Amino acid sequence: MTEKLIELKNIYYSAESDNLSLSKKDTTDILFDVSFSVDEKEVLGICGESGGGKSTLAKLIAGIFNPTKGEIVLNNKITPQKNKPREIQILFQNSSDLVNPYRKINTIINEALKLAGIKKEDIETEKKKLIETIDINPALLIRRGLGLSGGERQRIALARLLAVKPKVLILDEPFSAQDITSQINFVKLLKKINEDLGVTIICVSHDLKILRNLAQKIIILKEGRMVETGTIVEVFNNPQNPYTRFLLSAESLELSYDELQNRN
């Protein structure tokens, strides 16, 4: 039995940018009337071209920004509690940069577990589980961020989020700096986290072919508007919106200049 975990109702978002001149503030409208829901234990993909509002949407769901208009309703299973880590966690696009290069991985993970409220005597056991989940070599624990590859640092950043046992994991373009083998391994890892730990996953990517391998449901954003949504089979086999059809055909990299400039 699936249940709505998060529901977005007619979300609008405009960003105010502080101009360094201090004289005036510019506002840019980013999202327009976006509504959808995410079921418990679902994997949802959000796709669209760059500048389409994907990352903004991810940050809104994560509660980093508040919508200008509209409402995000959280199921009562997600209860915001003071002094406790949030149950919706987000892995940022540049997540590998967020691992302190000068600290030992062991310390970084211990700290995350401590913040998650794990008792001192349970930290080692929890850490072992975590390392197994994200599938990294335990030998990395004694190394520092500096000596790790981007992919390894990304997994450490992910471990830090999983330490607090989130209900929902949001990922912003997690595949962009990975080679194809790493991409496939990361898809497998996310599927494992979804299936074994029951974590609901929302993944933002411009890469339709990866989302096809990962998600169950997909949302297509174009210039801040949701133009299509459906299951992977529906959207890939029978796309309704011309923009979705454009995105699918652009994957072939065989479009002409005119087709690219005059996209819908």
Next chain:
Amino acid sequence: MLKVNVENITFTGDGNKQTLLQNNKFELSKGKVYTILGKNGTGKSTLIKAITGLLNENLFKTKGTVFFDEYNLLTIESEELRNIRLNAIRYVFQDAITTFNPLKTFRYYFENSNAQKADIVSLMKYFLLPSYEEISKLYPYEVSGGMAQRLSMVLAFAIKPELIIFDEPTSNVDYAISNLLLLKLKQYTKEENNIALLVTQDINFAEKASDEIAFLSNKALSSFKKNSDFFSQQDDETLNAIVNSYNEIK
């Protein structure tokens, strides 16, 4: 024409001497798109940075020669090298956003580029960017990663360099932009007779964009092979694994 003969590149940053690349020899001639494929962390970016001496000399030592026409870029006077970097060999880096000074708006880059404004304007339109005026007002941290990468492409193409080098050009952009870049590369090399060198892990893009491809693994680059030959003769285990992964996800 670029003639690279790098005997080795060593890294001495953390006290120990570590050899990153060994015996890398290749030649690039006009009118073609060349691609270096390889997994993460094999030294692709290091190799292309070494070409114009962009590696930090305190940490990296490059032994060998890199001839660009008659100039050896590894021994040339710094003023001449600067001139070549400005006008003849341009890079578009992967993390383009960090190549811009965060305290300067894009107007600074537009106006201090050796390029004609009209060329910048038309390239911006080509890469589906907002108008020249709009972008001129923005600081690098106000644009997305993909936009910064496209702006970096615009500034590089606008100079009309003889050699244009891309580090993972498709990592931050969507398919429409990749597709536009692909068409641009063909025009830039075939019609305008320049050279493009790409390093990437994006096999799909490499296959569609390149005339010749080489594979970097175990510190050395294979010889450049014609696109069709490259994919039909996979004698390298690592490359095989990558191609298989690609087919798995396709």
